Amino acid sequence: MVKLLNALLVLAVLAAAAFLYGLEHRTRGAEKAIAGIKRDLAEEAEATKLLKAEWTSLIRPDRLQKLAETGGKLKPAAVDQYVSLNQLLNRLPDAPVRAPQAASDDPIGAILKDMEEQ
């Protein structure tokens, strides 16, 4: 009887130990994964910051102005080109400049082609 009890207790201890070990192993694994994700997040945040700074330096007004000036057809807007929204209707050209190409299966391509022809 006592022997049986002892044997059961030993088994229980072994089972408990195995369970605890497994639990700890999983916890460590999860902790590692969390640390990894945190590191990745920090890295991504850092990269985003760098990209934002880079983007800002690319859209610097003096750079854009130079590009617009050398780009050919762009001109500064004249003062009488600014109109309020309700005046906009009077400013529309009589006929549409380009015929809508909705029927074609490649509407954007059609518009581009139309632009090239003009």
Place this chain on the structure above:
Amino acid sequence: MSGDDTMTASPRALAGQNRIRLVALGFSLAFLAIAGQLGTLTVLHGRNGAETASAVPETRLPRPDIVDRNGTIMATDIAVASLYADPRKVLDVDEAVELITAALPDVDAGQLRAKLTKPGSAFAWIKRQVSPEERDTVYNLGIPGVAYVNERRRVYPLGRLAAHAVGYVDLDTRGIAGIEKYLDTDGAIYTASLADPEKPEMAPAQMSMDMRVQHALTDELQKAITKFRAKAGGGVIMDSETGEILGMVSLPDYNPNEEDKHLTSAQQNRMTSGVFELGSVIKAITFAMAFDYGVTDLHGSYDARYPLVIGNARIDDYHAKHKVLTVPEIFVNSSNIGTAKMALAVGEENHQAFLRKVGLFDRMTTEIPESAKPLLPRRWSKLVTATAAFGHGFAVQPLQGIAVIAGILNNGKMCPPTFLKRTAEECQVLAKDIVKPATSEKMRYLFRLNVEEGTAEGADAIGYRVGGKTGTAEKVINGRYSKDHRLNSFIGAFPMEKPKYVILIMLDEPQPLPETFGFATSGWNAVPTAGKVIGRVAPILGVAPQFTQKDLEKLARQRAKAKKDG
């Protein structure tokens, strides 16, 4: 059998059992002591240990980014690494130098060799603030003794744009100038308020400036300096209803990203850290004072036929009309005699009191730490009142001048200028009443009149209802006023029926050109520059153009002229 043994050896066994008990007791005590100590260390003091461990890698608060009023980044921190070596651990110096210079071409081989062979040295920077890619390349070379530390570097993606307002930091990212310094010193409470305990990132510090406005101002001013071969220039655009500064430039400027700036005095911010005699621009303040004390109004007139003689000094007019001038005529002709007579009618005491009330006697402070004290006459006399009326004899920060004019035009409510975003409601609390609303109305009329038919005609950006006052101050060279060295300025505002935006343009020693018929007064250079700036910034600021019949004719004439010139 065993029973026999115990029975026979009973006295000895008993003695042995006692000894065993003693040993057992000894061990139990020892284990108890260990268990007790373990308990104290882990349960009672355990938390302290954990806290110190996590506190080690944490450094001081990160610097907030600086953004403009639309959220464009003006200053931000990026991660960089600094490579260093422990020369004692570098085994093969020649190989190390060869590998490093191959990976980082801008590292000087001779200097690096000298650093690595220096006897007794335990630390040497190879290169500071390299990109993550460069860091990895060098680290993966696997040279013993070479390592890196991660650092942060402050960058200004917009470069020179608004450099004077934003300021800069040193290599250890401590603010040295501009808003950057403010964040570390006077504005430390503001900086702390940007931190959100629930987020690792700090909210950015939002400035009042608009980078598009700033660029238009800088670009036109630079073009004017080149065209008129001026020594320097400056400009400010301010919102009179909130006191916010939308743009401020002083040329020549500098690039805050450069490490060795070696700034000269010419590169200082002349809008706040220099004082200048603003000349006739000050007349606008004298007019407002005269209206406010009620000594005259728009229907008044003064005799400007003869120069004004006080003691042995003579006050004369630049464009002498030799007749009795009405008050609006004094303004549009910028008559010194008339303005001096108005100030004398107000009186010396009241004149001083008024200048003190609008703050021209004190150093004006904003968030930007660079600020200069006004230069005032030592003794105030009748002559000083007469000359100060048209801006001679006292010098103030240009930003001070525009702030007072903005206050006069904004129904007499003067908001202290700020470089941080502010609303009109917040300004109501801070604003000071400097003149009556009726005075403000008269001044708005005079400003617009001066652009319609006076000295400031060139500032008329058609459709935007500009008003303004010119100033041509002769500079003091070797103790006397020089006729050939001028400081030209223009202070204007738009749209004049409700002047929300106030602009100041200043050019230092512009030269006469053939196309200006040999003239170099403000109307020929500072004023048209202001007109161009207003034409560019008004659409950005959302001011809708309105045209009168006269405007449309003027526009058509300009078009025809432009067509003829090609």
